Amino acid sequence: MNAAALPGLLPRFARDGVALAALASLGFLIAAALLAPWIAPQNPYDLAQLDLLDGRLAPGAAGADGRIYLLGSDDQGRDIVSAILYGMRTSLLAGSVSTLAALALGLLLGLGAAWFRGWFDAIVMRAADLQLSFPSILIALVLLALLGQGLDKIIIALIAVQWAYYARTARAAALAEREKDYISAATALGLKPARVILRHLLPNCLPPMMVVATVQIAAAISLEATLSFLGLGLPITEPSLGLLIANGYAYLLSGKYWISFFPGLALLALIVCINLVADRLRDLLDPRRAGGAG
């Protein structure tokens, strides 16, 4: 039973050194992002703390007040270290909140579709087909053009492009599970559908969903970065990683690489770590894989 795979997951996860290192790095990055207001040398979103005269300083250079800019500063005098820490906060927040919300939405719709079949199934799955037939960047662009700027709007757009993956996965898993004896037993006991779905079907469909979710967080973060890079979504005074990269882009040819490079590196590290962790999780949770619980 897949559900049995959940307890004792961590010790088995740790058997893969690379994945464990990735998990540790990810933990470090998340902690750094969460603690940004306390550990960042500057609040990059507070304009009064920026000084234009400290703009475009090279990594390691000192500003007018003698403070060292470890990774340099951007065109407005934003400390790149601080901007990366705050930017990661935004990226992680947008990625995780939208993934959790899309997961919940997709799970409900997918389970419902599998349980009730009929017209509900048809509508939900055709809607998912429709959504998946467009490139997600296109849908997000259109939505943001309609909704306007703001983190909340970005999250809404990210949910809209993600829910279909979860709905499909949940439906597939639930279709396999609902034919099993324990579901028949639960139904035979006369339990209400809601109870059967939530207490019996749902927990047993979770492992594949967790795999999809970890992969999707990385996808959501890179999509958020793409949208910011294109200038949609967040205000320019509150740059996330994508916007930082976009701001530095104009300076790449003139040799001021650090404005784009370090935020790009941070984004890369974040996504690679999440993907490595997701890979290992899939190995452990997918019954068809050797490392799984089978």
Next chain:
Amino acid sequence: MIPLKIRWFACAAALAANTVLAADLRIGMAADITSMDPHAVNITPNNNIGWHVFDALVHVDADARIAPGLAQSWRAVDDTTWEFRLRRNLRFHDGSPVTAEDVLFSLERAEKLPNGQYASFVQRLTEKRALDPYTLRFKTATPYAMVPYDLNSIFIVSKKAASNASPEDFNSGKAMIGTGPFRFTRFARGDRVELAKNPAYWGGAPVWDRVTFRIIPNDPARIAALLAGDVDAIEAIPTPDLARIRGDKRFRLAQKVSWRTIFFHADQYRDASPFVSDRAGKPLPKNPLRDVNVRLAISKSINRQAIVERVMEKAAIPASNLVSPPVFGHVASIKPEAYDPEGAKQLLARAGYPDGFALTLHAPNNRYVNDDQIAQAVAQMLSRVGIATRVETMPINVYLPKARNGDFSFAMLGWGSFSGDLALRALLAAPDAGKGYGAWNWSRYANAALDKMLDQGFATVDEKKREAMAREAAAVALKDQAVVPLHHQIAIWAMKANINYVARTDEYTFAHHMK
């Protein structure tokens, strides 16, 4: 090995062709050219092509001062009558002579063309007639000194070629018969315009046999095209690349203070302005921007030199006026407000805002050079004296309708004008559609004394007197801190080192001035 030989010959032929066609010029342009019709869409890229194929009665020189064009002279016969004398022996590209009939036809076409954007430059002429084939008389209903300026905007087309011509006939080239230094060859929408030399040009034949304007709006692509040798010259160099081009011996820069001034309109007509509040976000009893001391404090808190050096990479000069130093009506005695954050704080305290207030600054993000970076830089400077400033930027096509609608409290605008009094008329005169006053007065600054001075100035035909009056009017508005001026852009062209360009205040890119 015949194929190889043929290839070798082809190479040799191509090389030979290159030497023969050495007088070809390819220019990379930053903005899209939308129409060839010189009386249709009044935007700089279209007019830029217009100035190559056509002429106007009145030209402007590199300093944006008016100069003789097809008309060799003009005079005000009395306060409401103007007489323009055409040059003799002018010929269109098809060889036919230019007469007063062609001028009258062109004025008529500019006024009547459906959706044409040049009608306002003709509408004040209540009577237009030809005294003889080389003399024209115009009458205005009231004394109006700006007739020669207005006629600078009307291109003269051939009556024979352009009768009943639609904009499409100009795009195809059928009606593109002018008197300008180049003949029209081809217009490929969104891609290029090709021109050929007019050896008989009255102002002297240009040195280039063929000129191609390529439309390359993407900044890195335009720079790359110059570096790769795909074009010989480009306009509008992105500021991050300036240092690189300056240090490259293969290229030369031409630059001049542009007539474009970047400034802020501050809401001065509402007691409750939509984007002003106290620092906690609660409404204020009155609108601080209506207080001249607050506007002066804002001006003092801005470090213009830092913006010029750090954001604009010196491609701008700090501004005190609405028009830049070369332009008619600039008041040289008014200097840019010095950076004085302490003075700004004191002024704010004296005005009743010791803790400052909160403000949202609006700006476009794709119109003026580095507009969104400038907005952020100003916001950080205001924040430092206690005016907690947020920044909202948007594309220009979203921005302008909102700004006109009065949706903003503190908004960036860039303006280019022939003269200080024309700038005042558009930007700071009390809005009056009938008089054509205050069309861009987003702040609704209203000063009856200023309006009266403008009325008098525009009725003064003597240019010297008019300039003195324009300066006086500008001083009144600037003393009131009616706007917060930021800087005048410096227009910059880059070209191969063997080409010279006489840079222009009006930002036009003229192939016939490249040598």
